[in-house]
Amino acid sequence: MTANAAIRAIDIRAEARALHAAATVAGHAPSIHNTQPWRWRLSSSELDLYLDHSRALDVTDPDSRLAILSCGAALHHALVSIAAAGWHTVLARMPDPAHPDHLAQLRLDHRIPVTPAAIRHRQTIGLRHTDRRPAPSTPVHTDKLRAVVAAVESTGAGLHLLRPDQVYDLAGAADQAQRAEGEDLAWQAELRYWAGGTRLLGSGVPDAVIPDRSARTTVPGRDFGHHGDLSVSGSDDNAAAFAILYGPEDGEVDWLRAGEALSAAWLTATELGLSLVPLSATIEVAVTRERMRSLLAGVGRPHLVLRFTTRDPALTAAPHTPRLPAEQVIERF
Ligand SMILES: Cc1cc2nc3c(=O)[nH]c(=O)nc-3n(C[C@H](O)[C@H](O)[C@H](O)COP(=O)(O)O)c2cc1C
Known part of the structure; x- marks a missing residue:
């Protein structure tokens, strides 16, 4: 050779x-x-x-x-x-x-x-993971949010930070979406299949990361249909900031790019000591997705709602969810 x-x-x-x-x-x-x-x-x-x-x-x-x-x-x-x-x-x-x-x-x-x-x-x-516990009262620093917006924009997507009056609109829409979904028996059955228990097969949301009580939040978090094992202190989430991740259009390639933007936002937020939780109920239901679109006032199409809070260094990290074994999702040829 x-x-x-x-x-x-x-x-x-x-x-x-x-x-x-x-x-x-x-x-x-x-x-x-x-x-x-x-x-x-x-x-x-x-x-x-x-x-x-x-x-x-x-x-x-x-x-x-x-x-x-x-x-x-x-x-x-x-x-x-x-x-x-x-x-x-x-x-x-x-x-x-x-x-x-x-x-x-x-x-x-x-x-x-x-x-x-x-x-x-x-x-x-x-290190990145979803922590659904309500936030401590420390506000989210504007400079940190600006850095997250820049990370999103570097992928070609956009992030619209909601004003306080818009957060109330979001809260109403999230409540409407969760009610609509909760009344659907097929939706409930699908949620039960994917959430709860100990998740021995490496996918789904285990009880260990679902809060053990309903917290007083401005915008309702995902209703998993039951309480889990994640211990929640008495605080509410008044200091949380909310944003809509958006793109120019609403097709497959835009959803793929929005996911790239979500990853960029989440890695940056984690590095800056922020916790990020995606809230997708308002996107899942067509009528509330339209309400999210109107909050964007013509700048783009909504793909996901994000909640940002300042991570409490005194809290032990929420557990990580399991993953499928690599050989189950990677095929060599
Ligand atoms: C597109 C998308 C939508 C999601 N929607 C929600 C949601 O509405 N509520 C929630 O608590 N978590 C939501 N999540 C977080 C997932 O449940 C979480 O990423 C998954 O369970 C894996 O856990 P990890 O993020 O801790 O690794 C969403 C994640 C993605 C990517």
């Missing part, structure tokens, strides 16, 4: 390792009800992301908008992992119009310098 051929062989092995690591790291991504509705196909030079319909929510999310958004978060986690390994990625979103479930294709192009920000983001992926 010539020296050039040997170097190329080493590079191919390094590329394959970086792609496999990216798909593995992407497993930490947040997803609606922790469904993890993604599937990765890995070859030595390409990584392909697919929507796995068998783990999408037929009743709650019939268009798969939140499933695709979740896949977008996994895609962004994969890109972070690749950047931290020192590679530039060539990314094609929705590469095959004949197969809309084929959400993205990634190829490694050339080596790039590893930045401290890339390393930090890679480390933050393992």
Whole structure:
């Protein structure tokens, strides 16, 4: 073997390792009800992301908008992992119009310098999680919210911070959405399938991360239909800030990009000591999704509502939810 051929062989092995690591790291991504509705196909030079319909929510999310958004978060986690390994990625979103479930294709192009920000983001992926407890009374610093807005905008999406009067509109819409969903027996059955218990199979929302009582919140959090085991102190969430994540249009590629933006926002928020909780009920129900659209006053289409609070350093972190084994979501060929 010539020296050039040997170097190329080493590079191919390094590329394959970086792609496999990216798909593995992407497993930490947040997803609606922790469904993890993604599937990765890995070859030595390409990584392909697919929507796995068998783990999408037929009743709650019939268009798969939140499933695709979740896949977008996994895609962004994969890109972070690749950047931290020192590679530039060539990314094609929705590469095959004949197969809309084929959400993205990634190829490694050339080596790039590893930045401290890339390393930090890679480390933050393992720390990020959803903490549904109400906030302490420390307000959320405007500069930190501005940094989160910048992180979202760097992905091509937008984040609209709600004014206090708009938060009341959001609260009313969230209540309306949760009532509509709660009256639907099929929706209740789907929620029971995905939430509660100890979740031995590595997906779904375990009781350990569901609050043990209803808190006095301005905007109602997800009603899981029962209380869990996560101990909640008596505080309310008066100091929380709320925002709508939005994009220019309301199609599959916009949902995928919104998921990338969610990941960017969440990693940045975590690094700045903020807690982020997605609130998707108002997006799941068409009539309240329209109410969210009117709060955006024409700047874009709503994809997700986010709650931000200042993390209380005195509180022990809420437990992390389980994940599916990597070999169940990564297929090598
Ligand atoms: C698109 C999307 C919608 C979500 N909606 C909600 C929600 O309405 N309420 C909630 O408490 N958590 C919501 N979550 C958080 C998920 O339940 C959470 O990411 C998942 O259980 C995995 O847990 P982790 O974030 O702690 O890793 C949402 C997450 C995503 C990606």
